[in-house]
Amino acid sequence: MIGLVLAAGAGRRLRPYTDTLPKALVPVGPEGQEESLTVLDLTLGNFAEVGLTEVAIVVGYRKEAVYERREALEAKYGVKITLIDNDKAEEWNNAYSLWCARDVLKQGVILANGDTVHPVSVERTLLAARGNGQKIILALDTVKNLADEEMKVVTADGQGVRRITKLMDPADATGEYIGVTLIEPEAAEQLAEALKTTFERDPDLYYEDGYQQLVDDGFTIDVAPIGDVAWVEIDNHDDLAKGRTIACRY
Template sequence: MHAVILAGGRGVRLRPYTTALPKPLVPIGEEYAILDIILQQLRSYGFDQATLAIGHLGSLIQAFVGDGSKWGIRVDYAEEETPLSTIGPILNFLDRLPEDFLVMNGDVLTDLDYLALLEHHRQAKAPLTVATYQRQVKIDFGTLETSDGRITSFVEKPTLAYGVSMGVYAMSRKTLAPYPRNVPFGLDDLVLDLLARGDLPCSYDFGGYWLDIGRPDDYDEANASFEKLRSVLLPSGEAQ
């Protein structure tokens, strides 16, 4: 039961909050760092090992998490000397991982059942499983289609729905083994290569709570709603 937490990004979109802190350590609800919540959740689902891929301000993450004993999880680290995108860092420590493992961004707040995702991946025998979420976006304009200079359809301020990646994945060593190490390689590169080879990834549709804390507005929303979501996000016993 091994999880990889991607915590090496610079958090540029979340500045000024990330000027002095790496994004996984920004506080939520004045009591917890995002990474604290994630580690509590992982342990509650039975994960007993985690590898943190660190880079920008990684020493602060190491000082905060240590060996993981506070959460009952054995934690080790893999440090990026240069940015390697989403999948690139994992390729450098692939031999330390079991055949099937969880990968997640270190800035995600969700009540997703991580164990259920990993079990779904194993049962599907998929090369990759992506946790997906339906987002709705309200368009503030009338949208239209044209043909030969004529308007053929018109919708006033529609709401568009589309599936997005939650930044949480289940992966297998045999899928990643063929790719080269020490070069930038993103999830988009992996998915497009799998699609081109006809080795289709699996989706794991989720309808609970999910927030990717990428921008100041997202961070403000997370803090504003944390008290209402405390019992959802924190394992039983920590939510009191």
């Protein structure tokens, strides 16, 4: 199993940082030392802490910044990094971005969005949930109060995920998908097909819409509640401020 990071997005709501950097390289270090830490740093550190030695990163927007830092990141975290180019990063949404990593999925991955600040306990929770035939396990926050923007999930006992979408009444949701997934090798082919179906239907769709396609096709996607932990998806400057307060704890 290897680590996989989706880091191709532009993150336009985080300008001026993202004028020159992809979202995953926006600094989240403590005030006065912001440049010392990024979301990508935190994710690579988590992967290394749970014993992953190889990481693939899907890059697109301002990808040269990731290429420039690759060797330093490999040395810092003791991982081998493979970069996968997304040629449509500024045109299409991330269903296509994850599909670009379809060959990597065959190795089994822990997937992390490049904008999610979270503790290593999330990866540990996913790894601990393996072993009962699950092929895909989503990290789920069942504690947070939800609103319209969150990627909401509905589960059913013994059936796993039934719905995953932002377009849902928060009161109906079991919890929020935080952007971290464990994907076993056995799921790779079906997931790649579902992602392809999804972005061919509409290139603006999310990879979570690909998960919904799998569910609609009869595939079981499981969840692992992460407990009461601090995390944030960084979409805008308010999220970034929160991310900085969280990152310093980990």
